[in-house]
Amino acid sequence: NAGVTQTPKFQVLKTGQSMTLQCAQDMNHEYMSWYRQDPGMGLRLIHYSVGAGITDQGEVPNGYNVSRSTTEDFPLRLLSAAPSQTSVYFCASSYSAAATGNTIYFGEGSWLTVV
Amino acid sequence: GENVEQHPSTLSVQEGDSAVIKCTYSDSASNYFPWYKQELGKRPQLIIDIRSNVGEKKDQRIAVTLNKTAKHFSLHITETQPEDSAVYFCAALFYNQGGKLIFGQGTELSVKP
Numbered sequence: 001n002a003g004v005t006q007t008p009k010f011q012v013l014k015t016g017q018s019m020t021l022q023c024a025q026d027m028n029h030e031y032m033s034w035y036r037q038d039p040g041m042g043l044r045l046i047h048y049s050v051g052a053g054i055t056d057q058g059e060v061p062n063g064y065n066v067s068r069s070t071t072e073d074f075p076l077r078l079l080s081a082a083p084s085q086t087s088v089y090f091c092a093s094s095y096s097a098a099a100t101g102n103t104i105y106f107g108e109g110s111w112l113t114v115v
Numbered sequence: 116g117e118n119v120e121q122h123p124s125t126l127s128v129q130e131g132d133s134a135v136i137k138c139t140y141s142d143s144a145s146n147y148f149p150w151y152k153q154e155l156g157k158r159p160q161l162i163i164d165i166r167s168n169v170g171e172k173k174d175q176r177i178a179v180t181l182n183k184t185a186k187h188f189s190l191h192i193t194e195t196q197p198e199d200s201a202v203y204f205c206a207a208l209f210y211n212q213g214g215k216l217i218f219g220q221g222t223e224l225s226v227k228p
Contacts, residue, residue: 031214033216035218040124040220040221041220042121042204042218042219042220042221043159043204043206043218043221044218045215045216045217045218048214048215050214058215059117059217090158090159092216103149103161103164104149104161104216106158106159106160107158108157108158109158
């Protein structure tokens with residue numbers, strides 16, 4: 001049981017490049033989400049999914065795409081990287097968002113720098 | 116829209132003192148309120164949570180209180196220790212808006228020996 005696995009851990013991109021941050025969980029969790037963390041801004045929700053085939057926007061979705069073709073995987077795609085997307089990205093999952101009291105587990109984070 | 120406000124942004128206390136962090140939320144339908152602790156360079160870790168049908172919950176030196184009428188909840192840490200130094204985040208689950216977990220801005224707690 002590996003929990004929530006994110007790759008890569010560190011990445012440097014040039015402005016305009018695209019890339020995908022991978023997130024996988026092996027706990028059969030329905031709910032998965034992506035957050036970005038910037039100094040003084042806390043954790044801001046980018047996109048989330050309540051099950052395979054279902055995704056929705058969070059607080060800061062612009063510039064990012066997601067898909068949920070399987071229960072296990074929830075990749076985050078940066079379409080055309082911008083310096084403003086330099087951040088630490090966390091993937092998180094829980095058994096269900098609908099039921100209260102389900103612990104949300106975070107991945108270790110992905111440090112992304114856009115130059 | 117959904118919103119969680121957290122105060123203070125920084126908090127410095129002497130070892131052994133108590134620390135209190137407060138959060139307010141915008142949606143009265145929110146029903147789940149977790150608190151996370153994040154050490155430098157690491158992922159957030161759940162330390163305590165409370166559901167909307169409970170007014171207070173305690174776990175050793177940590178307690179959380181919830182006032183649904185006022186839409187605010189607080190984290191209380193007693194007998195603080197240097198290892199309590201970290202950033203603490205509150206969050207609220209906005210169930211009626213598709214199950215979004217929205218975080219406050221964080222509080223950097225420093226416990227001085």
